[in-house]
Amino acid sequence: MRMTEEDPEHSAAYVQRFRTLAEQGMDLVGEARLVDAMLPRGSRVLDAGCGPGRVGAHLHEVGHHVVGVDADPVLIAAAEEDHPGPRWLVGDLAELDLPAHGIAEPFDAIVCAGNVMAFLAVSTRREVLRRMRAHVAADGRAAIGFGAGRGYEFDDFLADAVAVGWAADLLLSTWDLRPFTPDADFLVAVLRPV
Numbered sequence: 001m002r003m004t005e006e007d008p009e010h011s012a013a014y015v016q017r018f019r020t021l022a023e024q025g026m027d028l029v030g031e032a033r034l035v036d037a038m039l040p041r042g043s044r045v046l047d048a049g050c051g052p053g054r055v056g057a058h059l060h061e062v063g064h065h066v067v068g069v070d071a072d073p074v075l076i077a078a079a080e081e082d083h084p085g086p087r088w089l090v091g092d093l094a095e096l097d098l099p100a101h102g103i104a105e106p107f108d109a110i111v112c113a114g115n116v117m118a119f120l121a122v123s124t125r126r127e128v129l130r131r132m133r134a135h136v137a138a139d140g141r142a143a144i145g146f147g148a149g150r151g152y153e154f155d156d157f158l159a160d161a162v163a164v165g166w167a168a169d170l171l172l173s174t175w176d177l178r179p180f181t182p183d184a185d186f187l188v189a190v191l192r193p194v
Contacts, residue, residue, distance in 0.1 A: 094131065106135060113175070125160055129160055143189070
């Protein structure tokens with residue numbers, strides 16, 4: 001939210017960037033393909049930090065039940081306009097309480113793409129991971145990806161995840177399944193609740 005307060009046009013520019021990339025035929029659904037491969041059709045997916053909805057929209061199109069949550073109302077409005085079908089909600093991931101919105105059933109998967117974790121306030125990182133953990137089914141998983149050099153070291157993220165009840169099933173360096181290496185500049189962590 002600090003970014004949008006400092007630059008009120010940030011959200012609109014972000015929405016337009018992805019609309020333009022889509023018009024140019026760019027592949028914008030790599031994250032969704034990875035999550036889709038982990039699930040049977042008709043699964044329940046939480047798109048945590050959904051932005052303008054590109055990942056959740058694709059998952060919905062291929063047959064999953066999607067709820068997307070983002071703190072930015074401009075991004076949620078764009079998701080609703082561009083991608084009807086999923087349920088899009090304005091909400092802070094550090095205060096995530098979907099049963100309060102009538103969504104009580106846990107999710108089969110959570111996807112958190114777009115460097116969301118690196119944009120969180122340091123004081124909320126564990127709470128966001130804890131809230132995600134509270135919304136996933138006992139046999140569910142989360143796929144969380146973000147880049148290096150953004151103020152959240154990968155080892156710190158993994159330690160935070162373990163501290164709140166997650167275990168790492170698979171670490172990748174890209175959404176297209178390249179193995180994670182010590183010099184990777186991106187992390188995709190597939191986590192399971194323990």
